[in-house]
Amino acid sequence: MEAAAASLSGSNIFHRNYRFSRSINRRRYIASGSRYFSNSDLNTQNHSVFKGPNLSNVQIQKRNLRLQMNCALGVCTFPENVMESHHSHIVEEKLGVLLLNLGGPETLNDVQPFLYNLFADPDIIRLPRLLRFLQRPLAKLISVLRAPKSKEGYAAIGGGSPLRKITDEQADALRMALEAKNIRANVYVGMRYWFPFTEEAIEQIKRDRITKLVVLPLYPQFSISTTGSSIRVLERIFKEDAYLSRLPVSVILSWYQRxxxxxxxxxxxxxxxxxxxxxxxxxxxxxxxxxxxxxxxxxxxxxxxxxxxxxxxxxxxxxxxxxxxxxxxxxxxxxxxxxxxxxxxxxxxxxxxxxxxxxxxxxxxxxxxxxxxxxxxxxxxxxxxxxxxxxxxxxxVPALGCNSLFITDLADAVVEALPSAKALSASTENDEEAEYDPLRYLVKMFFGSILAFLLLLTPKVVLAFRNSLL
Missing domain, CATH: 3.40.50.1400 (Rossmann fold)
Structure with missing residues (x-):
């Protein structure tokens, strides 16, 4: 399995200032609309956008899952900047839709570098802060060790992942579904760990001078390791770019309840x-x-x-x-x-x-x-x-792919998300310094150090690493 890895340390990316940064604050937050509610808020909210069966008396409600459905499509809007967006007075808007996905190696030679990109993500393997200098070396070692078995799996399905081809087809289908609703939009594909990378898609969005963007992760349910990781990449890119920081953006965090x-x-x-x-x-x-x-x-x-x-x-x-x-x-x-x-x-x-x-x-x-x-x-x-x-x-059951009802519903989600698009607000807060338990942190650092030491000195690992460099 390429889309998961050992978690060495926990973090919480949900917090009240609307940002998707890593934090050690251990209060639990549940996504709901364009803000986040802590557990203490759960009994004070009473919204519902799902038009299906009445869930009021079922057991699933007892675990506060109703709040998960309140996302109004799971839409998260980045908070508006202090300055009004310079796009607000443009008469003719250029709409963009960014589809986010994991990515996958297209050839067997791509497998090891793809795995490296995956395991180098701090949302996949999380190390204590003082050990983060080991992130890339560990990613290199793990990817080298896992590559042979992963290559066997990809060889069995034709020598590479069909994910890029299918996602491109979904992008084309979504563009046509939006056109059928009299909405012209450029639809982009951004992969987290392989080509075309999210960064490439964002560069194309800038070149096309998009004036409003809807971000649509192709994951029905939200997870830190999928949607959360991709959104944090976007946040970093947008904060560092003057044009992007003023671009009205709406993120559809989850859509499993549609x-x-x-x-x-x-x-x-x-x-x-x-x-x-x-x-x-x-x-x-x-x-x-x-x-x-x-x-x-x-x-x-x-x-x-x-x-x-x-x-x-x-x-x-x-x-x-x-x-x-x-x-x-x-x-x-x-x-x-x-x-x-x-x-x-x-x-x-x-x-x-x-x-x-x-x-x-x-x-x-x-x-x-x-x-x-x-x-x-x-x-x-x-x-x-x-x-x-x-x-x-x-x-x-086959995956949905370009199922017409599915694609039409995604187009509806995009249309419904458009009015809530707002500019990404720059923030200088250092969420890495949020509150944490010092003893717990030291224990993680200690055992993380031992793990890193063992990995680096294991003969098999050293040999594999050396061979990969030859």
Whole structure:
């Protein structure tokens, strides 16, 4: 799995000044609209934009998941600058939409540098401040060690990731869907860890003199390691550029609760169920990309809550269509020695096979494009494991890709986000110096030092590192 790594230290990127900077402040915040609410705020808010089933009496409400739906599309607007945007009086606007995605190696030779970019991200491997000088050396070592196994996976799906091609197709489809609504927009693709990088997309946005920008991460649910990491890159770039700092921007943080997305997923599930001899006996198996538990428990990542609510909404839609199949949720793609969100996909597949489930439909719920986690991990590894565990009939729901209902709903989300676009406010606060527990920090630094020392002196690592330089 390329999109995850061991978390060595927690941080919290949610805080009240609307910024997406790292912070050691351990108060938990939950995204809601264009501000962030701490746990103490949860009982004081009473908004809802979802037009689907009434959730007031269900158990999911008891965990305050309702606040996750209040995002008004999950839109976060960067706060307006003290100065009025110089675009405010331009008669003819040039609209831009920036699609954000992970990226993936397009050839086997790209695998190791792609992994290096991934593990060099401090949102993926988090080191205590005094050990951050090890970020790049560790990224180099880990990428060198993981590259051979990762190359095998990419070789099995054709020699590279199809993510860029699919994302480009989604960008074209979104542009045409906006044109159908009489909205002309340039749609850009920015990848976090491979070409075209987010920085390249932003440079093109500047060259095109875009006057209003909607940022749309292609992750239905928000996570620090996906949307959060990409937004922080944008924040850094925008702060350092006079033109960009005045550009009105609206960020759609999450959109898992949108009715168009829910209906699109329900359509695909219903279609695939129809391919089984006995559709009513099929277990619907939602497999989501995992994140370390520390992201949720220490950093306040809303990913787990949003994922569980997303499953609930999809199943409610299916029940409204008369489909009442059993279902379960598990998390895939864990790596490293830390604890990840449970239950794990591989373990659950074995358990349900032993319990006598014979027909299973896998649903890659956190992915809207086919890539290595669907084409190799689910279609090959997990399918083989399921069949070995006693499951006789296997099916898999395809990723949404350029599904017309899905793309149309994304276009609607862009249109609805436009009025809230505001200029990115420059800030000089140093959130790295937020409050923290000194003892906890010293413990992390101590064990981090030991880990770094062992990694750097392990013969296998030294040999691999030396070979990579030759």
């Amino acid at each position: 009715q168009g997305y829910i209906n699109s997923m329900a359509d695909l599930i219903e279609k695939e169920l129809g391919k089984f001899a006995k559709p009513e006996e099929v277990m619907i198996f939602f497999s989501a990309h995992g994140v370390p538990v520390s992201y949720v428990e220490e950093a306040g990542d809303p990913y787990k809550d949003q994922m569980e609510e997303c499953i609930y909404l999809i199943m409610q839609e299916l029940k409204a269509r008369g489909i009442g199949n059993d279902h379960t949720l598990a998390y895939q793609s864990r790596v490293g020695p830390v604890q990840w969100l449970k239950p794990y996909t591989d373990e659950v597949l074995v358990e349900i096979g032993q319990k006598g489930v014979k027909s299973l439909l896998a649903v890659p719920i956190s992915f809207v494009s086919e890539h290595i986690e669907t084409l190799e991990e689910i279609d090959m590894e997990y399918k083989h494991l399921a069949l070995e565990s006693g499951i006789k009939n296997w099916g898999r």
